[in-house]
Each structure stands twice: as structure tokens, then as C-alpha cells.
Amino acid sequence: MSENETDQHFRSGYVAILGAPNAGKSTLLNRLLGQKISITSKKPQTTRNRILGVVQRPAAQIIFLDTxxxxxxxxxxxxxxxxAALATLAEVDLILMMVDVSSPDKTAEALLIQKLAEQQKPVLLALNKIDQIKRQQLLGHIEAWSAALSFMAVVPISAKSGEQVDQLLEIMETNLPLGPPFFPPDSLTDLPTRFIAAELIREKAFRLTGQEIPYAVAVTVDEFKTEKNGRLVRIHATIHVERDSQKGIVIGKKGAKLKQIGEAARQAIEEMLETRVFLKLFVRVQKNWTKDTKALRKFGY
Ligand SMILES: Nc1nc2c(ncn2[C@@H]2O[C@H](COP(=O)(O)OP(=O)(O)OP(=O)(O)O)[C@@H](O)[C@H]2O)c(=O)[nH]1
Ligand SMILES: [Mg+2]
Structure with a gap:
């Protein structure tokens, strides 16, 4: 046991990051961790599962749930x-609501404010993407948002550049309960490496295809084997789509699109694992899986 774990001043707790699609929640989580565990993209509805990340501080352990x-x-x-996103409300000590001030999503934000008003947990508001707007506009946002709910604080940040992220972290840290850490001091996440590998493949499919394709994609890892004394990881994964036409698009002309997705995903997985990766991708049609309860379960949703 380290000194910190017996320290009576040590704080630890759970923080849920909630917001409209595309607000920058996953970008913030990765920035707080200094490592990428949650996939991001310009398109809304990128994250599909609860992603847990542990931030270790000298006198605190903050467990974030990206939703x-x-x-x-x-x-x-x-x-x-x-x-799944709203269910995290029950599990946490503190809620961090995020909004994108450069492109507000009024309907989603109103829905979230309504849900937050119905519960008792303290809520902190991060006004994100301040690098995209003028200072004068920001003042207007701060004023309007301050009246929307009794927030603990309203903090303008840029998850992308990191501006004001330390200040935000400090506020969260000082508002967590006193108590010993929940996770060992070197923990980063509770997610299996296989899951993150599947997510990185999904991210590349998401980013490298257009229109409806990203939303029709699920990824499963079928084989994950360490070889050559840990110097090589062999991964076989399947990209599932809903229709034959989508399969054609994901594969592309002479397999060009699939090759591009595979190349980008391999690099990202190599960076995560810090080892060489051999990645083989398959594409399979699972008819209408987004509407099929059994298939949803099979893909982890
Ligand atoms: N300019 C700017 N872009 C940002 C900032 N934070 C996030 N983004 C971009 O906004 C887009 C969405 O970011 P994500 O982190 O995927 O957003 P999210 O809230 O997790 O989205 P969902 O998972 O779909 O709910 C990405 O293209 C990010 O690079 C920021 O502070 N400034
Ligand atoms: Mg996300």
C-alpha cells in the first residue's frame, strides 16, 4: 500500500461525462488520461458504450465514465x-455536462437538462470548443447557461487544445468525497485490450466512410494472439454491416477502402500496444443488426 492510500486527505470518486452527440466528451477523456482509450470523430454518435478511464493525481483518483x-x-x-448513458447518473459522485458552444444542439441539450434537473447529484458544466468562437460570444454562452440549471460551476474549455482542462480537473478533484482509491495506482481503464482494438477499427471505418455506413458498422475481434515473445500481435476482426450494398462500400474498388481502414487501424493499435500488429479484416453482412435484439447483444450493446 502506498502512502496515498492510507492518507486521510485522499479523494476518490466517479464522474460521468454527459452531453449531446459530438460535444467533445471522448476527446476530453483522452486528454485527461493523456492516452487514447475512447474513439472520436467529426460525426455524431461515435461512442456507443460506457468508457471508463482512471485519472491518477497525487492526492486523488478520479474515475471518468465517458458516455x-x-x-x-x-x-x-x-x-x-x-x-446506457443516462444509467451512469446513478453510479457517480459528480456529473460533468459538456456542450459544444460552437455548434449547439438545442434539442439534445434540453433533454439532458431535463434529466439532470430530475436528480440530486452535483453538476458541473464545461463549455467546450472555445477555440472556435469569439470571446464576446463566450460571455453570452456563460450567461445563458448559468441560468439553465444550478451548476456547481461553468467552465469554458477546449478539450482539443487542452485550454482550461487543468482548472476543470481541479474543480472536480476538490469536490470528490474523501476516501481511498477504487483502482490500483497504475490503472488506466477496465476495458479489455481486445475491446479497444475493436473500437479503433470501428473508428477508422467511421472516419473513412460516409453517409449511413458508420451507423451500420459493428466490429468484433475473432482472434487476438501474442506471438514472437510478445513482439507481434495477430488480430483477426470482422466489420459487420447491415446490407450487401454496404459491404461493397466498406470493401471499396478492388478492396481499396478496406485496405485503407485496415492500415489506419493497424497503426492505431500498434501505438496502443507498443508492438507490431498483424491485422486481418473481414466484412460480413448481418441483416438489420441495429434493429435485432439478439444481434445487438452479440455486438455488446
Ligand atoms: N475545435 C475543437 N474541436 C473539438 C474540441 N473538442 C472536440 N472536438 C472535435 O469534436 C468532434 C467530436 O468529438 P468527440 O470527442 O468524438 O465527441 P463526443 O462528445 O465524444 O461525441 P459522441 O461520442 O458522438 O457523443 C471531433 O472531431 C473532435 O476533434 C475542441 O475543444 N475544439
Ligand atoms: Mg464520444
Whole structure:
């Protein structure tokens, strides 16, 4: 046991990061951790699961739950995703709501404010993407948002550049309960490496395809083997889509798109594992999986 763990001044607790799709929640989590565990993209509804990340501080351990963007969902997949995000409210000590001030999503934000008003936990508001707006506009946002709910504090930040992120972290730290850490001091996440590998493949498929394709994609890792005394990891993974036409798009002309996705994913996984990776991708049609309860479960949703 380290000195910190017996320290009566040590603080530890859970913080849920909630917001509309695309607010920058996953970007913030990765920045707080100094490492990428949560996938991000310009398109809304990138995150589909609760992603846990542990931030270790000299006198605190803060466990963040990055969540899928809250929105008015219409499909079975999105219903589950939004429910999963809101379910984290019950598990945490503190809620960090994030909004994108450069591109507000009024409907989703109103829905979230309504959910937050119905519960008792303290809420901190981060006004994100301040690098995208003028100072004068920011003052207007601060004023308007301060009246929306009784926030603990309203903090303008840029998750991308890191501006004011330390200040935000400090406020969260000082408002956590006193207590010993929940995770060992070297923990980063509770997610299996296989899951993060599947997510990195999904991120590349998400980023490198357009229109409806990203939302029709799920990724499973079928084989994950360490070889050559840990110097090589062999991964076989499947990209599942809903229709034959989508399969054609993901594969591309003479396999060009799939090659591009595989190359980008391999690099990202190598960076995470700090070892060479051999990645083989397959594409499979699982008809209408986003509407099929059994398939949703199989893909981890
Ligand atoms: N300019 C700017 N862009 C940002 C900032 N934070 C995030 N972004 C970008 O906003 C987009 C969405 O970021 P994500 O972190 O994926 O957003 P999210 O809230 O996790 O989105 P969902 O998972 O879909 O709910 C990405 O293209 C990020 O690079 C910021 O502070 N400034
Ligand atoms: Mg996200």
C-alpha cells in the first residue's frame, strides 16, 4: 500500500461525462488520461458504450465514465445507447455536462437538462470548443447557461487544445468525497485490450466512410494472439454491416477502402500496444443488426 492510500486527505470518486452527440466528451477523456482509450470523430454518435478511464493525481483518483451522446433516439440501437448513458447518473459522485458552444444542439441539450434537473447529484458544466468562437460570444454562452440549471460551476474549455482542462480537473478533484482509491495506482481503464482494438477499427471505418455506413458498422475481434515473445500481435476482426450494398462500400474498388481502414487501424493499435500488429479484416453482412435484439447483444450493446 502506498502512502496515498492510507492518507486521510485522499479523494476518490466517479464522474460521468454527459452531453449531446459530438460535444467533445471522448476527446476530453483522452486528454485527461493523456492516452487514447475512447474513439472520436467529426460525426455524431461515435461512442456507443460506457468508457471508463482512471485519472491518477497525487492526492486523488478520479474515475471518468465517458458516455454516448444523449439525443432523441428513434432506433433500438440508439435507445439502448442513450439508456446506457443516462444509467451512469446513478453510479457517480459528480456529473460533468459538456456542450459544444460552437455548434449547439438545442434539442439534445434540453433533454439532458431535463434529466439532470430530475436528480440530486452535483453538476458541473464545461463549455467546450472555445477555440472556435469569439470571446464576446463566450460571455453570452456563460450567461445563458448559468441560468439553465444550478451548476456547481461553468467552465469554458477546449478539450482539443487542452485550454482550461487543468482548472476543470481541479474543480472536480476538490469536490470528490474523501476516501481511498477504487483502482490500483497504475490503472488506466477496465476495458479489455481486445475491446479497444475493436473500437479503433470501428473508428477508422467511421472516419473513412460516409453517409449511413458508420451507423451500420459493428466490429468484433475473432482472434487476438501474442506471438514472437510478445513482439507481434495477430488480430483477426470482422466489420459487420447491415446490407450487401454496404459491404461493397466498406470493401471499396478492388478492396481499396478496406485496405485503407485496415492500415489506419493497424497503426492505431500498434501505438496502443507498443508492438507490431498483424491485422486481418473481414466484412460480413448481418441483416438489420441495429434493429435485432439478439444481434445487438452479440455486438455488446
Ligand atoms: N475545435 C475543437 N474541436 C473539438 C474540441 N473538442 C472536440 N472536438 C472535435 O469534436 C468532434 C467530436 O468529438 P468527440 O470527442 O468524438 O465527441 P463526443 O462528445 O465524444 O461525441 P459522441 O461520442 O458522438 O457523443 C471531433 O472531431 C473532435 O476533434 C475542441 O475543444 N475544439
Ligand atoms: Mg464520444
Amino acid at each position: 454516448p451522446g444523449v439525443h432523441q433516439s428513434k432506433t433500438p440501437l440508439n435507445n439502448r445507447i442513450v439508456d
